Amino acid sequence: MPHSNHPTRNPHLAEQFETLAQQREAGTLGMWIFLATEVMFFGGLFTAYAVYRHRMPQGFQLASGEYLKETWGSINTAVLLGSSLSVALAVHAAQHGMRKLLVWLLAITLLLGGAFLLIKAHEYQLEYHEGVIPTLRFTYDGPHANEVFVFMSFYFTLTGLHALHMLIGLALWLVMLIRAWRGHFSAAYYAPIEIMGLYWHFVDIIWIFLFPLLYLVR
Amino acid sequence: MMNLDSTAPRGPQLPAASVPSDLLTDHNSTSVAAYWLIFFALMLLLGLTVLAAHWNLGALSLLIALLIAGLKAALVVWYFMHVRFASKLTRLFSVAALAWLALLMGLTFSDYLSRGWIVGTGK
Numbered sequence: 001m002p003h004s005n006h007p008t009r010n011p012h013l014a015e016q017f018e019t020l021a022q023q024r025e026a027g028t029l030g031m032w033i034f035l036a037t038e039v040m041f042f043g044g045l046f047t048a049y050a051v052y053r054h055r056m057p058q059g060f061q062l063a064s065g066e067y068l069k070e071t072w073g074s075i076n077t078a079v080l081l082g083s084s085l086s087v088a089l090a091v092h093a094a095q096h097g098m099r100k101l102l103v104w105l106l107a108i109t110l111l112l113g114g115a116f117l118l119i120k121a122h123e124y125q126l127e128y129h130e131g132v133i134p135t136l137r138f139t140y141d142g143p144h145a146n147e148v149f150v151f152m153s154f155y156f157t158l159t160g161l162h163a164l165h166m167l168i169g170l171a172l173w174l175v176m177l178i179r180a181w182r183g184h185f186s187a188a189y190y191a192p193i194e195i196m197g198l199y200w201h202f203v204d205i206i207w208i209f210l211f212p213l214l215y216l217v218r
Numbered sequence: 219m220m221n222l223d224s225t226a227p228r229g230p231q232l233p234a235a236s237v238p239s240d241l242l243t244d245h246n247s248t249s250v251a252a253y254w255l256i257f258f259a260l261m262l263l264l265g266l267t268v269l270a271a272h273w274n275l276g277a278l279s280l281l282i283a284l285l286i287a288g289l290k291a292a293l294v295v296w297y298f299m300h301v302r303f304a305s306k307l308t309r310l311f312s313v314a315a316l317a318w319l320a321l322l323m324g325l326t327f328s329d330y331l332s333r334g335w336i337v338g339t340g341k
Contacts, residue, residue: 025305025308028304028308029308032308032311033311036311036314036315039315039316040315040318040319043318043319043322043323044322046323047322047323047326050327051326051327054330054331055330070268070271074268077264078261081257081260081261082257084260084294084298085253085256085257087298088248088257088297089253091300092248092253095247194300197298198299201298201299202299205291205294208294209287209291211267212267212271212283212284212286213283216267216271216279216283218274218276218280
């Protein structure tokens, strides 16, 4: 290791890497491996959803049409796509060493992510009052009650786990915002922003599939 | 052959041939205008998926919804997640998950969809 004890070594370069580019590549690959495990995590749930939708088409259609708020779901999809744009622009700002712009874009991302969770919480509240939350408050006893119960269970499991991912993402973005504010990043070192961006876009992609599968069952 | 000891720059400094040069590209990275363009395309597809859901297409509607979602995901992966600039190794990992997912769903449905095909078995 010719450079490891060199006095001018970049302070952001961890001991086990030779160059920042190599470090960035390893970090990027690591995040993609993690995302692959996330695909399997959500993939199992999506598969279970597909099996039950195939077996209970009427109940799924009825529950989706009656109890899911298509308008709020559409608005939330737009909000999340907007946050993906602000993240993409934040990575761009970081790449070009624009500290102030980076801080602003991360703040916008936090606002959009927070708005998404607030809208989701509002939907959950409405569903509580309608009595369609399995185990917690389920008072529906109309046609296909069993199937409605199964659909709502999938809805809360999938959107709940997605919201948990959002919450973790927002906490990490807050850390990134503080680091960006303190000037930790530069055009030469911005890998944490870029790798966090990968995670955020992935959570967005999960929602891109959840929205039509839950809100638009026909 | 992977050479982790290499001091040669990796990642963004790909050979020129593998970097697409088009209107969306600006000095080996995506331009700001391109990010906005992709965003508007995603919003358009969102509008389309909501519209299509109201067209009473029956069994086709699920297929259309999934096709649109797949297209949106592809745009996000390719442009926002920078896979178009990523190394071959990273690209491999980004599609590997889909291969496992196809196995999971393919084998599951080869069971569920074929039940009852042979009279007197299954449900």
